[in-house]
Amino acid sequence: MKKIAAIIYISLASVVILWGAGTQAETKPETGQSALPVPPLLEGENLKLVMEEGSLTLPMGTSRTMGFNGDYLGPTIRVSNGDKVNMEVQNTLKEDSTVHWHGLHVPAEFDGGPHQIVKAGSTWNPKFRIDQKAATLWYHPHLLGKTAEQVYNGMAGLFYIEDDYSKNLPIPKEYGIDDFPLVLQDRRLDKKGQFTYSPGMHDVMNGYIGNIILVNGAYEPYLDLKKGTYRFRVINGSNSSIFRVKFSDERDFTVIASDGGFLPESVETSTLIISPGERYEILVDFKTTEKISLITEIYGGDSYKSMDFNIQNTDGIYYSHPKSFNYTPTIYDESVNIKRNFRMETRGMRGFSINGKSMDMNRIDFTMDKNSTEIWTIENVGMGMMNIPHSFHVHDVQFSVISVNGRKPGPLYSGPKDTVLVMPGDKIKIALRFEDYTGIYMYHCHFLEHEDSGMMGQFLIE
Numbered sequence: 480m481k482k483i484a485a486i487i488y489i490s491l492a493s494v495v496i497l498w499g500a501g502t503q504a505e506t507k508p509e510t511g512q513s514a515l516p517v518p519p520l521l522e523g524e525n526l527k528l529v530m531e532e533g534s535l536t537l538p539m540g541t542s543r544t545m546g547f548n549g550d551y552l553g554p555t556i557r558v559s560n561g562d563k564v565n566m567e568v569q570n571t572l573k574e575d576s577t578v579h580w581h582g583l584h585v586p587a588e589f590d591g592g593p594h595q596i597v598k599a600g601s602t603w604n605p606k607f608r609i610d611q612k613a614a615t616l617w618y619h620p621h622l623l624g625k626t627a628e629q630v631y632n633g634m635a636g637l638f639y640i641e642d643d644y645s646k647n648l649p650i651p652k653e654y655g656i657d658d659f660p661l662v663l664q665d666r667r668l669d670k671k672g673q674f675t676y677s678p679g680m681h682d683v684m685n686g687y688i689g690n691i692i693l694v695n696g697a698y699e700p701y702l703d704l705k706k707g708t709y710r711f712r713v714i715n716g717s718n719s720s721i722f723r724v725k726f727s728d729e730r731d732f733t734v735i736a737s738d739g740g741f742l743p744e745s746v747e748t749s750t751l752i753i754s755p756g757e758r759y760e761i762l763v764d765f766k767t768t769e770k771i772s773l774i775t776e777i778y779g780g781d782s783y784k785s786m787d788f789n790i791q792n793t794d795g796i797y798y799s800h801p802k803s804f805n806y807t808p809t810i811y812d813e814s815v816n817i818k819r820n821f822r823m824e825t826r827g828m829r830g831f832s833i834n835g836k837s838m839d840m841n842r843i844d845f846t847m848d849k850n851s852t853e854i855w856t857i858e859n860v861g862m863g864m865m866n867i868p869h870s871f872h873v874h875d876v877q878f879s880v881i882s883v884n885g886r887k888p889g890p891l892y893s894g895p896k897d898t899v900l901v902m903p904g905d906k907i908k909i910a911l912r913f914e915d916y917t918g919i920y921m922y923h924c925h926f927l928e929h930e931d932s933g934m935m936g937q938f939l940i941e
């Protein structure tokens with residue numbers, strides 16, 4: 480098990496400065512806490528998702544929302560490696576949308592990116608076979624120029640893959656009992672206690688930063704637990720906020736998985752920095768009867784108590800935390816593999832670009848052969864006023880991080896990844912293996928305001 484310092488893996492001089500610089504939320508709740516909602520499981524070969532309008536009532540007010548099979552967020556889809564999945568996605572909204580399976584390796588025609596529009600009132604039927612290791616993935620709309628708004632309104636859900644390995648690991652795995660999703664999202668409440676998506680120029684640049692944190696769609700919820708070991712699958716489901724997450728007593732916990740599955744070695748830490756779209760699975764021991772909170776700090780914003788854990792005076796089950804897992808990194812050869820560079824640039828009023836270009840549905844940025852291994856170098860060429868963090872997400876694959884600013888990545892970036900945080904000035908090298916499927920896939924900044932403002936491109940696998 481590796482032990483790491485609180486401030487983590489990347490260059491990150493800039494990260495340290497900007498935490499906790501914002502102002503406190505003015506709208507505070509008037510009523511009591513609610514229990515942590517746990518999204519229902521959706522399992523089996525035939526799965527149905529209905530995109531629908533709804534509303535979400537928080538202690539401060541009621542907001543108009545959108546969700547899958549409900550008012551806000553969606554069910555947790557759970558499948559096993561090798562399963563056939565026959566999906567029915569019905570759009571009952573008054574607007575077009577798409578559903579992208581973030582982190583899932585599927586044929587391009589079923590990827591759910593901006594090319595697979597599900598028109599208002601219509602139904603989409605993607606079919607695929609699960610062909611990857613156990614992981615905590617997620618799904619969300621990906622309509623060109625509208626992703627940020629639809630996700631903000633509540634459209635997102637979890638997509639778990641299990642396999643023989645994960646099913647046999649001696650770790651907590653009972654959904655909603657000792658294995659909980661924690662979808663962290665910031666939302667900006669107005670004076671009426673409602674959140675609506677209305678970004679100004681500043682929000683497009685810096686992200687639509689909120690003044691409250693929701694966990695699984697609830698405001699400061701509580702979770703009553705017995706003493707024992709728990710597994711939390713933490714996802715940053717925000718539009719553009721980088722979160723730093725810790726417990727109120729700064730206790731250590733064990734990180735066992737990143738975006739695409741288990742880490743090679745577990746990591747002991749007391750804080751996690753999670754950028755939008757990234758996921759971590761952690762194991763925590765609660766050994767005494769107590770109340771402990773989860774603290775979520777927004778980069779460039781404030782620090783919030785996001786939820787409480789009430790540990791009861793009853794004994795549950797303790798598990799030892801595994802030290803290593805079955806991860807095999809992408810094998811690459813620097814001397815022969817194709818290399819590409821991606822310069823992520825903030826251009827002020829002119830939006831955002833990758834390699835000087837803004838997203839264009841009619842332009843394929845590059846083409847590659849199926850069954851190729853590539854090495855990509857991603858650089859955030861931030862400067863002065865344009866010193867804005869970005870992230871980089873690639874569809875279709877889980878990749879390995881080779882280096883961060885010329886150095887071996889930190890332990891949290893040594894497992895399977897589909898999204899990496901790229902701070903201003905950072906240079907990140909990744910190895911990607913493309914197999915099985917052909918067609919058009921996307922790569923983009925996962926800060927949704929940036930993505931919607933052009934920081935996206937597409938590649939064709941032939």
Ligand code: C2O
Binds near residue numbers: 581621756874925
């Ligand atoms: Cu989570 Cu292309 O997105």
Ligand code: CU
Binds near residue numbers: 873
């Ligand atoms: Cu994706």
Ligand code: CU
Binds near residue numbers: 870924930934
């Ligand atoms: Cu960005």
